[in-house]
Amino acid sequence: IYEVVVTPMWEDPQGVSVVVMIHNMTAVRRLEQMRKDFVANVSHELKTPITSIRGFSETLLDGAMSDQATSREFLQIIHDESIRLQRLVADLLDLSQLESKQMSIHPEWTQMKPLIDSVVKTMEEQAKNRKQKLSVQVDSFSAKVDVDGFRQILINLLSNAVAYTPDGGTITVTAKPINDGWELCVADSGIGIPKKDLDRIFERFYRVNKDRSRESGGTGLGLAIVKHLVELHRGDIYVDSKVSEGSKFRIVFPMEESSDR
Numbered sequence: 001i002y003e004v005v006v007t008p009m010w011e012d013p014q015g016v017s018v019v020v021m022i023h024n025m026t027a028v029r030r031l032e033q034m035r036k037d038f039v040a041n042v043s044h045e046l047k048t049p050i051t052s053i054r055g056f057s058e059t060l061l062d063g064a065m066s067d068q069a070t071s072r073e074f075l076q077i078i079h080d081e082s083i084r085l086q087r088l089v090a091d092l093l094d095l096s097q098l099e100s101k102q103m104s105i106h107p108e109w110t111q112m113k114p115l116i117d118s119v120v121k122t123m124e125e126q127a128k129n130r131k132q133k134l135s136v137q138v139d140s141f142s143a144k145v146d147v148d149g150f151r152q153i154l155i156n157l158l159s160n161a162v163a164y165t166p167d168g169g170t171i172t173v174t175a176k177p178i179n180d181g182w183e184l185c186v187a188d189s190g191i192g193i194p195k196k197d198l199d200r201i202f203e204r205f206y207r208v209n210k211d212r213s214r215e216s217g218g219t220g221l222g223l224a225i226v227k228h229l230v231e232l233h234r235g236d237i238y239v240d241s242k243v244s245e246g247s248k249f250r251i252v253f254p255m256e257e258s259s260d261r
């Protein structure tokens, strides 16, 4: 799509001189479309829990409250849906700050083993509930990371590993210095990701299976946030996955942000 703007500049006996500007609008239109899709997606994601909270609370107010078991069941749904809303709003805020480049990171030299152990600890309960084996193999080394940003990267990857791995599966976290930096891997023995979706899972709201993501409490924004945070650390993220066998997310952080200190 091209936009042509013709502006007459001056006139002399030879004719009229004009300035012709040709703008390539394809990128502009694409951005506009992406923005529209994003707003539509956000509205839809917000609407689903709000409709449910409203419906169940109205049914309670209309008389269902007299039955204790029903009240409990409905209140549980209202509670779960509020948590979903809260998570969605928190993720949206993070993502909008990351995308508008308002979020800056403050990398500092950090012992990676205690940091990774402390994040993994917060996920142990969830993995235990699913009878999953969660193991950590981390070398003793320091790296320059933004502690909060790194925590979020690892929490998002681990939450996905837990969510998309069947009961009894295994999840492994490894981190070690490599040639020109250091790497973090989160591998699972889960449902895997079809090849055709691999390129798209880092897009906001892209999910391989919407229902499954919702069931597990996903917002569809986790990996988009991870990708931004990894970029802020000048790292690269790779994913290797096989349907029904599992997935491995690997992040390589560069040398200048890390060392064996």
Ligand code: ADP
Pocket (backbone or CB within 6 Å): 160, 161, 164, 165, 188, 190, 191, 192, 193, 201, 202, 205, 206, 207, 208, 209, 213, 214, 217, 218, 219, 220, 221, 222, 223, 224, 247
């Ligand atoms: P969600 O909140 O839906 O998990 P994410 O942005 O974290 O959103 O992930 C996007 C999609 O990528 C998920 O909906 C899921 O289909 C897929 N995905 C992410 N991590 C994994 C994994 N470890 N195993 C299988 N599929 C995954």
